[in-house]
């Protein structure tokens with residue numbers, strides 16, 4: 125693999141999207157005209173963000189490494205004009221992150237698309253086939269059409285429309301999160317950021333709540349290969365039902381979801397305080413799902429305090445070795461779908477708190493339906509990851525793309541009054557929050573401290589498996605070649621002119637690695653050029669001994685150990 129091609133260095137031409145004429149499924153976002161920037165504009169922007177990094181003194185964090193995983197191609201996709209999910213929010217986020225010069229403090233990667241096999245690691249084949257093969261709807265369905273619609277797997281209704289490029293969009297989102305997990309596992313990153321992931325509602329065979337592929341589940345499965353216990357925390361305004369369901373029966377993952385809960389009126393209607401995983405005490409997953417149901421209007425102060433109290437208890441008891449934090453930004457005040465009074469300060473304080481634990485962590489995106497607020501929150505949370513929160517100018521830099529779109533005088537932390545006018549009525553009483561903390565404490569008593577890990581259920585690592593399979597296939601091919609050769613020899617007789625010629629021709633046809641494998645199997649040296657290897661193999665096949673006379677050490681297998689496979693290996697030429 126060409127590592128350089130994989131590594132992302134700003135600027136990339138796609139940080140400002142796209143030519144509407146060239147990308148037919150990209151439409152205008154409200155009155156924002158999207159266009160592909162010229163190389164000149166790119167260069168100009170690059171020099172500005174470089175200056176910004178110097179001016180704000182944005183440097184790589186000391187003693188640890190942060191990676192940023194994104195794919196500009198993903199941001200082009202469009203759920204339909206009236207749909208609340210705007211992948212363009214990822215572009216706006218990235219632009220803001222870059223405008224402050226934060227890209228210079230991280231390893232930046234263009235996320236690849238996850239393979240079918242990787243998605244299949246959690247999702248059912250028939251579901252993936254449907255996702256990949258069903259043609260897009262010309263016009264997305266509206267809510268009124270849902271009742272008469274015939275759909276499979278909940279795909280194609282107004283929430284989860286069949287839009288152009290859907291499968292690519294899903295695989296890129298998942299690819300970013302899987303890459304993030306792999307960087308954590310390999311120790312190359314201590315914090316990995318995948319704002320394009322966090323799609324927590326998707327089920328094994330069902331799309332749900334704008335989510336089709338559960339990238340978080342796929343990433344956590346990767347983490348479980350190297351970490352005994354993974355803590356999943358979800359601060360989206362909606363219940364993290366898909367992730368909870370996926371890990372319901374294991375004690376190696378604990379899920380903690382903070383969300384608005386109203387079983388009748390608010391999606392998805394699950395996640396009551398007393399829903400704590402399987403009811404049977406024999407199921408290892410019992411008590412490993414914690415739900416923190418909240419009401420409209422919760423404030424920064426209440427949320428922060430509740431979050432810190434709950435997470436402190438959970439970490440003390442469960443002792444996670446890695447953390448997956450879903451930072452859905454629909455819990456912010458002013459969100460198109462959310463109902464809370466949270467500001468970026470309160471939302472991001474959760475990230476700061478978890479970061480202080482010093483445990484390897486992935487930050488996922490998630491919900492968030494007012495793009496300017498999403499971008500603010502995730503940019504600030506990126507700055508927390510790289511220890512630069514205090515270095516950010518509270519006024520968004522002049523060179524930030526779509527600066528006008530941020531409104532509120534381009535402040536990074538606009539007041540609640542500016543965002544909402546009148547804050548929502550707060551329906552969370554102190555008593556209710558106390559009850560939550562008490563209930564969580566009771567559940568945690570059932571969780572054994574640092575539960576034992578039963579490694580018989582290690583999720584497969586497909587890349588690893590693929591390597592194994594390739595090795596096995598290679599061996600089988602070699603075996604077959606060997607067999608073929610023997611059959612041929614038997615056909616022509618053992619000795620004699622013809623046999624010798626055929627044998628020589630056969631040996632010449634082998635590749636160097638096949639020759640070496642054959643020689644190695646016979647306990648012969650693999651040193652020398654191809655012609656030497658051919659001659660050695662031919663000679664052996666004919667006479668049953670090593671060529672060149674030698675001193676008789678030809679079959680001493682010890683002399684091959686450490687053989688370096690290069691022309692300077694002279695141990696047979698004495």
Ligand SMILES: [Zn+2]
Pocket residue numbers: 360361362452454490491492
């Ligand atoms: Zn949400």
